Amino acid sequence: MARHPHRRRRNLSVVSLLLFVLAAALGPAPGSAAAAADWWNPTARPAPDSAVNVTGEPFRGTDARGEVRGFVDAHNHLMANEAFGGRLICGRPFSEAGVADALKDCPEHYPDGSLAVFDFLTNGGDGRHDPVGWPTFRDWPAHDSLTHQQNYYAWVERAWRGGQRVLVNDLVTNGVICSVYFFKDRSCDEMTSIRLQAKLTYDLQAYVDRMYGGTGKGWFRIVTDSARAREVIEQGKLAVVLGVETSEPFGCKQVLDVPQCDEEDIDEGLDELYALGVRSMFLCHKFDNALCGVRFDEGTLGTAVNVGQFLSTGTFWRTERCAGPQHDNPIGLAPAPEAEKRLPAGVAVPSYDADARCNVRGLTELGEYAVRGMMKRNMMVEIDHMSVKATGRVLDLFEAESYPGVLSSHSWMDLDWTERVYGLGGFVAQYMHGSEAFTAEAERTDALRDEYGVGYGYGTDMNGVGGWPAPRGADTGNPVTYPFRSTDGGSVIDRQTTGERTWDLNTDGAAHYGLVPDWIEDVRLVGGQDVVDDLFRGAESYLDTWGASERHRPAADLAAGAAATASSTEWSPFTSYAPGRAVDGARDTRWAGHWSDDQWLRIDLGAAHRVGRVTLDWERAYGKAYRVELSADGVTWRTAWSTTSGDGGLDTAVFPATTARYVRVQGVARGTGWGYSLREVGVYGG
Helix, strand or coil, X not given: XXXXXXXXXXXXXXXXXXXXXXXXXXXXXXXXXXXXXXXXXXXXXXXXXXXXXXXXXXXXXXXXXXXXXCEEEEEECCCHHHCCCCCCCECCCCCCCCHHHHCCCCHHHCCCCCCCHHHHHHHCCCCCCCCCCCCCCCCCCCCCCCCECCCCHHHHXXXXXXXXXXXXXXXXXXXXXXXXXXXXXXXXXXXXXXXXXXXXXXXXXXHHHHHCCCCCCCCEEECCCHHHHHHHHHCCCEEEEEEEEECCHHHCCEECCEECCXXXXXXXXXXXXXXXXXXXXXXXXXXXXCCECECCCCHHHHHHHHHHHHHHHXXXXXXXXXXXXXXXXXXXXXXXXXXXXXXXXXXXXXXXXXXXXXXXXXXXXXXXXXXXXXXXXXXXXXXXXXXXXXHHHHHHHHHHHCCCCEEECCCCCCHHHHHHHHHHCCEEXXXXXXXXXXXXXXXXXXXXXXXXXXXXXXXXXXXXXXXXXXXXCCCCCCCCCCCEECCCCCCEECCEEECCEEECHHHHCCCCHHHHHHHHHHHHHHHXXXXXXXXXXXXXXXXXXXXXXXHCCCCCCCCCCCEEEECCCCCCCCCCCCHHHHHCCCCCCCEECCCCCCCEEEEEEEEEEEEEEEEEEECCCCEEEEEEEEECCCCCCEEEEEECCCCCCEEEEEEEEEEEEEEEEEEEEECCCCCCEEEEEEEECC
C-alpha cells in the first residue's frame, strides 16, 4: 500500500465517475432535479402563473454577531380586497382557480373603467382604464392605480427572494367608506371583515405550503411570537405578522361624543384578536373614535375624510393650538365636491385656524384602558394615525411602565417623537416614498439610529390607497440596471414578468409588490449603501422590540397602599382629597393641596428599598417646577430628579437607583392657578 500511494485514489475516482454517469442516465431530467434540491423553489407551482425572475439561494442563518438579517415591511395590506365591502380593491393575492381568476378587475370596471368611481376620486381623470388584468396588464397594476391588487403572492415571493424577512399584514377596513361606496357584496361590519382577512391569510400560507410539499414547508410563515419569527428568518423564510388597522376596533365608534363600546367590549375584542394571531394594532384610523383622536389628512383627501368623520360620528374634526413642538397635519380648505354632496342639507365642512394644528381629542379613558390591555397581553401599539395629543399620552404610559412595544410603521408620526420611540426600545419604519424622498427622510433620523444602534424599516402600504413611487425615468443619471444582485449578494434579480407584461422600475415605478427589491436597489443608487444597510438591519430591530414587549412584566409599585402625608389638603364637603388618595391605585381619586407653590406630598414605603423610577399622574392642576426627593430617615432629603418644564399629564422621573424609605414630591412652582393635584404616584426599583 505504501508503495502505491495513488492507486486507491485513482480507483475511487473511476468508481465515482461511473456512479455519476449512471445517476445522470437513470435520474430525472436536468432542471427537475435542481428544482427538487433547491428548497426555495416549489415542487408544484400553478401553471400558468407569474414569474418571479430571481435566481440564487435566499440567505439563511445569522450574521457573525448572531443577529438575523433582512428587510422589514412594517405596513402592508395583503387582503384589502376583502375590505370596504369587497369591491374597492380589485383582484386577489391568490386563487385556487389560478392567476387569471386572482388578477382580474372588478366587474363594474368593464368595459372601459367608466364606473371606477374610487379611481376617479383618488387619481383624478375619469377613472377609465383597460380593465383586463391577466395576461396583458396594460393599465394595472400601476404605481398610481389605487384600486387594483398589488400583492399577488408571487410578487410577495419576489420581495422575499430579494431580501425581505418580515412582513406585517395589517388587516384593514373602514365601515364608513364601505357604507358610502356604490359597489359592495357583503356587510360593512368591520370585525366581520377582520376575521375573514385573518382566515384568508392562513389560507394563503396553506396555499404556498402545498406548492412546497406540505404543511410548514413553504416560505410564507405566519408567526405569533418573536422566537418563532427568529427561527423562520434563520431558515431563510418570510415571517408574517398580523396587525389590525381599522377605524372602529371592537365597535368602539363614538356618536356625538358618546362612546358606543365599554371596557367589556375592549377586553373581548383584544382577546379575540390575540386568538386570531394579531400582535400589533392601531386604536384609531382616519376618524376620531371612542378610543382616540386622529392625526388629520390634508388637502382634498382631508376634506373628504372629514366628511366621513361627520357621517360616522356626527361631528367634524375640532382643532386647538398645539401645546408642544409636535403637531397634526394641516387640514386645509381644499374642496372635495363628490364627498361634500353626501352631507345633509345645510351642513358644511367648517374652516380651520391655520395656527390651530392639533386635534382637541387625545387618548380617552377607554383608549387608555385599551392601551393597558394591549400591554397586559404584550401586544405592540401602532401610534401612526393617532393625534399628537393621543400619541403623547401613549408614550407617557409606556415610559411609566418601561414598556417597549411602540411602532411607527409608515410616516404618520410626527418625527419629533422619534427619539422617544427609540428610547423606549420601539421600532420606526418610513412610508415607501420615492428613493429621493425616502433617502432625505432617512437621513433626518440617521444620527438617532446610530445613537440607539437600531435598524430601519419601510411601510409599503400596498393595497392601502396611498400611492407609490413614480418612475425616475430611464434617462436618469443612475437608473436601476438589470439584472442586479440582492443586498446580501446571493440572489440575482431581473425585470419582473407576469403574463405578457414586464415591469421596469425606471419606467413603471413601484407598480406592485414584486418591485420592492427593485425599489431598494433604487434607494441604494440614490441614497447610498448606508441607507440600505440600515434597512437590512431592520429584521433584528423589529424582533428586538417584539421580544422585549413579550418579556415585559409590570414592576411592583412600592408606593401602592403606602402611608402618605402632605403639607396641606384641599377641603371639600363632597369628597376627600387626602394624601392617601394618590397611592390607592385608583385614577378617579386624587390628592389636592392648597393653592400655593411650596407644597409637598410624602410617601413612606415602610422599609428601605432601591428606588430608581417615580411616576406622577397629574390632574389638571400640575407642577411646572418640582423635585423628587429621597430620604432614609424622613429628615435628611436629597434631590434625585427635578424639572422646571413640567406640562402635566403623566411624568416619569428616572434616576440612578438609590436605597431609600421615604419619597417626597416637592412642589416649587405651579403650572396653573390652582394647587398641585396628583391622581397617582408610583415608586419603582431601579
